[in-house]
Amino acid sequence: MNLLLILPILLPMVMAMISVLTGLDRARSGMLAVFGALLHLCASGFLLATVVDHQVLVLWMGNWPAPAGICLVADYLSAAMVLITSVIYLAVMVYSGKEITPHQRRSGYYPLMQFLTAAICGAFLTGDLFNLYVWFELILMASFGIMIMENPGSRLTSAVKYVTMNLLSTVFLIMAIGLIYGLTGTLNMADLHEKVAQVDNTALVTGAALLLMMAFAIKSALFPLFFWLPATYHTLPVPVAAFFAGMLTKVGVYALIRLFTLVFVTDVAVTHTLLMVMAVLTMVSGVAAAASQMDIRRILSFHIISQVGYMVLGLAVFTPLALAGTLVYLIHHIIVKANLFLVSGLIQRATGSFDLKQTGGLYQTHGLLSLGFFIPAFSLAGFPPLSGFWAKLLIIYACLEAGHYFLGATAAVVGLMTVFSMIKIWTEAFWKKKALPVDSPVEPLVDIPFQLMGPVLCLCLLTVLIGVFMEPVLKFALVAGEQLMSPHQYVLAVKGGG
DSSP: GGGGGHHHHHHHHHHHHHHHHHOOHHHHHHHHHHHHHHHHHHHHHHHHHHHHHHHHHEEEGGGGTTTOOOOEEEEEHHHHHHHHHHHHHHHHHHHHHHHHHHHHOOOOOOOOHHHHHHHHHHHHHHHHHHHHHHHHHHHHHHHHHHHTOOOOOHHHHHHHHHHHHHHHHHHHHHHHHHHHHHHHHHOOOOHHHHGGOOOOOOOHHHHHHHHHHHHHHHHHHHHTTTTTTTTTTTGGHHHHHHHHHHHHHHHHHHHHHHHHHHTSSOHHHHHHHHHHHHHHHHHHHHHHHHHTOOBHHHHHHHHHHHHHHHHHHHHHHHHHHHHHHHHHHHHHHHHHHHHHHHHHHHHHHHHHHHGGGGGOOOOHHHHHHHHHHHHHHHHTTTTSSHHHHHHHHHHHHHHTTOOOOHHHHHHHHHHHHHHHHHHIIIIIIIIIIOOOOOTOOSSSOOOOOOOHHHHHHHHHHHHHHHTHEEEHHHHHHHHHHHHHHHHHHHHHHHHHHH
């Protein structure tokens, strides 16, 4: 049963190797990628169902005993993150069949995306700090390869910014790992839960925690370390941007949640207060910057930053309800943000531009596309009964329950400012009439293939279903929050797994 833990990592890797070795044409490589994504979704679903039955699953690689060996661990949080990764992976693979060019396919698009998916799942499932670093480096290599697979000259500047900031993050991470190992003699997270509390030099422990915080703040695009994201995502092919927008920053957020609930909880007055400050500044700066943009992808990129602030705010408040809200927010945001980037590609396909000034009239000509934008956009803004309403409500209520009234008010105001950006896109791209050239009084209608529209509508349906059937989602999230606040099950499962 514990072998289920390896499947979300192994399946994409096997599919990547098959893609490389067979050298299939565009149609067959796309079908293989979709088939692999379906297998991944099934494996992730079985993993989540098994975790619900058994609470925590542990797999020790090579049968080395705890805490020396490499282990994979799945609890409610990590299993949910693996499942939502597989959902976005499948949607993007289906969308890619019509969107990527032959040159992108020959440049290794499918194998790189499959290796990236495997690395992301590895980061979610690892129970070891050093292997978390290894998975992050694999994510960096795969994502950099995807960024420069076509027209590398046009993306080189943004790719260099992306890699430079991630290398800086790596330096912080390696320094922290060395310091932690020197203080405790272990890098297993469950073992660190006990060993860190026994270290006499609490100042060094806090210093290591702050180094890790800076490393993962860069990967999460927290203030003031987020400038690489809006300089990068708007230059990428649409399916790549959708997958990056949905998943990459969330791996950093996941790492923060895991380490600052399981390991570094001895000095929350310093660590979690700093996280609180960074979260607020991230929320405000991201939504303010988005308000001034007219490129759809740049608006959405800045809103990634803003919404990450909500997730980290739930971690900083550090109560079971706040952590449950963070998990709900993660799931909601991954779905709607990936979907909005997919929609941006359809807007560009229908109007010929990502610039809102050059778009218009889509409400009259593309009804399904209008619906495909409306649902995730206003879920992002927090309109009931969509998933974003409940996610924001949980975070705000947790802030108020903990006595952080200023934080709750800030989260509410940022939500209102998000509404402004979504209404701006709706008004410019869908509601207003598009200005036509004088010599072309009637613009030809551009059909959108169902292979592109289908993933968008499926993600919209998922957003609605999560919002309408929030009760089971909330129950799951509350159990996850309790697990994070009281990690004895996690520690016992890992240390008894040898």
